[in-house]
Every structure is written in C-alpha cells, then in structure tokens.
Amino acid sequence: TPRVAVGWLIFFAACYGLFFVVKFITLKSRFFVVKNVQVTGYKYMDEKEIIKLADIQAEQTMFGVDLPGITNTLLQNKYIHGISVSRVLPSTILIDVQEREPFLYLIDRSIYMMDETGVLLKKLPRMPMGKLPIVTGLSVEALQQDSSAALSAIRLVKKIQEVDERLISLISEI
Structure with missing residues (x-):
C-alpha cells in the first residue's frame, strides 16, 4: 500500500541521514582526535624515532590515520621485523614493534x-x-x-x- 511504502521511505531516509551524522561526528569530532601514540615491544630502537617514522600528525582524527600506510613505512626500517598498528578508541594509536634480534x-x-x-x-x-x-x-x-x-x-x-x-x-x- 502507498502508506506502507511512504513509511519505509521515511525510515530509510532517516537511517541514511543518521549514518551521515554518525560519520561526521566520528570523522570531525574533537573526541576522536589522536592524543597519544603508544609504542610497545621495542628493546633496542628509540621510541621517539619509531613515533617520528610513523609520522602521525598532531590533531589528526583517529579514523583519518592510515594504519596500513604506517605499517608499510615502519617495515621499511631494517631493524623492524614485524609491526602491528591499531586504534584504541577514543584517542590512542598503538604501535607494537617486533625488532630483529641479534643472533x-x-x-x-x-x-x-x-x-x-x-x-x-x-x-x-x-x-x-x-x-x-x-x-x-x-x-x-x-x-x-x-x-x-x-x-x-x-x-x-x-x-x-x-x-x-x-x-x-x-x-x-x-
């Protein structure tokens, strides 16, 4: 019936609008801004050097951080054997480093x-x-x-x- 169709149309339009409101809040909100970069797993490298190599911009939004890009950049350092980069909401980027071990x-x-x-x-x-x-x-x-x-x-x-x-x-x- 036309009344049911209009109801569904209003429902989908509301969901569509809600999606964009949530997207805007998560991408632009000051609540989801990188405030802390935490590095774990390192023994030999300098933590500040790892953070500098990651090149995470100050005041960048959490969802604007390119995790695969940071991973690839850090893996170019020959002292790093493996890396894991993740988001810890609301405001932390976690970098877990696996360094090459002297044999x-x-x-x-x-x-x-x-x-x-x-x-x-x-x-x-x-x-x-x-x-x-x-x-x-x-x-x-x-x-x-x-x-x-x-x-x-x-x-x-x-x-x-x-x-x-x-x-x-x-x-x-x-």
Whole structure:
C-alpha cells in the first residue's frame, strides 16, 4: 500500500541521514582526535624515532590515520621485523614493534649484528654484546657479495644451541 511504502521511505531516509551524522561526528569530532601514540615491544630502537617514522600528525582524527600506510613505512626500517598498528578508541594509536634480534655479531671497523635469517645491520647502542658469539675473519663488503659464510656461521650456532643452549655462552668467537 502507498502508506506502507511512504513509511519505509521515511525510515530509510532517516537511517541514511543518521549514518551521515554518525560519520561526521566520528570523522570531525574533537573526541576522536589522536592524543597519544603508544609504542610497545621495542628493546633496542628509540621510541621517539619509531613515533617520528610513523609520522602521525598532531590533531589528526583517529579514523583519518592510515594504519596500513604506517605499517608499510615502519617495515621499511631494517631493524623492524614485524609491526602491528591499531586504534584504541577514543584517542590512542598503538604501535607494537617486533625488532630483529641479534643472533651473532661481526666486527669489521664497526660492530654489526646479524639476526637468525642473516640480515646484517649496525649494532644499536642498546643491543647487549653479552653471550652471543662474534664472527671474525669476514668483512661486511665480502658478505654483501656472498653471504654463504655468514649463513654457515648461523647454522653452526643453531647446531650448538640444539646440543646445549648454555654452551653458546661459552663460545666468544667463531
């Protein structure tokens, strides 16, 4: 009947209008503005550097923050192995960082760390030298040409750890 059709038309128009009101409130409201960026999971990198790399603008709305874009930007940093960026309403962006962990060290005019996959990076100041072996006799330049020696050192360390986890702390140089 025409009366029922008009009722449904009014209902859908009201829902449509309500949708835009809610959208406007969430996108433009001062209640949903980024006030806090929280970084978790980092041990070696500087928190301020991570926030700077994320490039979240002050007074940006929560729903205007490009989470996939921030993720891709942060993953371009070679010290970061994995990342998770999320919104915590009403006003916090949470960045959870998984850094590359030193597996062994290399000394070639500077101290470098190598992770379990063979990625070679300069040692950050907060990375402990402690109980990890140091690879000598290899240069960074040579490893960039052929990484097989580094991968052999990684396999050796893994085999030693399989035998006894504590044994690796007794080995200082490979």
